[in-house]
Amino acid sequence: MAALAGVSISTASKALNGSGRMSEETRERVKKVALEVGFRPNALARGLITKRSFTIGLLTNDTYGRFTLPVMAGISEELVGHGVSVFLCAIEDDPERARVHVDAMLDKSVDGIIASGKRLDRQLPVDLSGLAVPVVYAFTKGPVDGVTLRSDDEQGARLAVRCLIDAGCRRIVHISGPKTFQSVRERADAYRATNDGPPEVLHGVWSEAWGHEAVAQLWDRGGDKPDGIFCGNDQIARGVVDGLRERGVRVPEDVAVVGFDNWEIVAAQTRPPLTTVDMNLRTLGREAGRLILAMSEGREVQSGIRKLPCSLVVRQSCRGLEPPV
């Protein structure tokens, strides 16, 4: 113990924590010695008395980590500087597993829990309200009186449609996922509100195959072909782009395409690479971290839903405004 190097345990503690009263000289001396011997206060003992463990839990049902991973990165980024570590608990959609994980976290007196998921309109299969610790819902549905963070899908969709319009598209079609998803409806609504031309929305599943098929539907029927396609996610967009290429339709010259999600592995590998909407999940994670920290420190945080803006990542499938010559 660093106290061996001059002072009592209590004085040492106060010196290191900047509390208590003592001469500046004593304080400095203690700090110096602590540094020299590499003193590490035991977080368990500290937590026992301060009631703060500098630990939070992240609960998610997103198996692929497509959404959770960026969120996690943001949280961690925000919190590690405050000495807070994050428990990651992947509960598939199993209430039992969720319960076990939550119990384990509670046992460890986490300072807070962040619930995260893969859908904005589904709750995790576990009830987190009424827990003794604060909870933030990030990219998953929370209770009405909870603190919820989500992406602004309408704004993101507007971004996408505007990009197509700016690229000169006159007839834009929206190919999206199942209508049962709230985000699908929101994006479609924003599409309808932003689009100048005749609106047309095709619903299917979240797969490349559906993108293909949708293109087939559009091109095999008579009548006008679209010159711009706004896709509900990047997988669909990839299917669409592949489908178009196979038909000899050039992207973006003949038809411009915009995706949604900015899932690198899909968006960047598409030929041509996808222009797509990024939900800024990392930023969302940072914000979640900031909020849970505030709440765990007892600061009051306003409940309700916060929508964080999306941004557009311009690659080659839609270039938007031509650069001024």
Add this chain to the structure above:
Amino acid sequence: MAALAGVSISTASKALNGSGRMSEETRERVKKVALEVGFRPNALARGLITKRSFTIGLLTNDTYGRFTLPVMAGISEELVGHGVSVFLCAIEDDPERARVHVDAMLDKSVDGIIASGKRLDRQLPVDLSGLAVPVVYAFTKGPVDGVTLRSDDEQGARLAVRCLIDAGCRRIVHISGPKTFQSVRERADAYRATNDGPPEVLHGVWSEAWGHEAVAQLWDRGGDKPDGIFCGNDQIARGVVDGLRERGVRVPEDVAVVGFDNWEIVAAQTRPPLTTVDMNLRTLGREAGRLILAMSEGREVQSGIRKLPCSLVVRQSCRGLEPPV
């Protein structure tokens, strides 16, 4: 405190932990009361005295989580039943960040650290040897005297090549990633050893584009065309399959293709879906969990490298043996 319901604190503790001496009746009574009042022993206090925090840290530099996520799932799956929670620390490749995370974990007295990564031949940018806690290296390079877990890439590659041979391929080419990767060399060696026909290995980068280009190289030159292609990973395989389809070559009828990684999002969405080698990372994670648990409990674990077998996931790009009629 549950002790209010009958006995002293010490007796209660002993009753719940199955230690100490007391009548069976007392023990049962305490347990019953504890259950009724939902007694939760404080893990901090317990950890303070037992020197076990029931907490381990997972350190990874795998940003996409492609490898880490299954490993993590396995670890968690194995450990949650023992009441152990997992800190996930994503350090890009930043030694400074790694240091901070490791310090945070050490402060929290983790019972062990599992180091994980995205390459079998690269160490994490932080030195974990000489730490007071046990360390297991899972899917990343560890020190020679460390406990290391990895996939058996040679065996996996043999599986792939055999599948092609069984499908009747006479001329199999191996299209893989950069020669600087140890796994690339191992897979290539296994390919050469298993393949009957003339060996041909093409090295490039880990991308679909390279798969395309490799197909172009093979088909645009004169001479025999391969009838089987073993790819270094699924992204290359996807590029290859797409390239073949665009040339009107049928998969698997004309050319059978096998990938590596079983990265669902790529393998399952390819047309046709990829037959590919799965490294069983979840199992690897479970094993890592089992080992770190053993080590944290003081049980001796033999150091060295353990290779875990891969398995073949048969989809449609190579069907292997035709089913007996």
Add this chain to the structure above:
DNA sequence: TGAGGGTGAGAAAACCTTTTCTCTAGGACG
């Protein structure tokens, strides 16, 4: 009947901090 042994259970120490309280000097002030 008394000694010795075994059984059941509680007391208390220990784990490592933080925090509050107490104590000692020394200085200012009356």
Add this chain to the structure above:
DNA sequence: CGTCCTAGAGAAAAGGTTTTCTCACCCTCA
């Protein structure tokens, strides 16, 4: 010269467990 105040630092309690020690009691055996 005595009193009061303050600065500086240590003593001790508290936090919730586990674990070792101790104690009381009853039973057995001589």
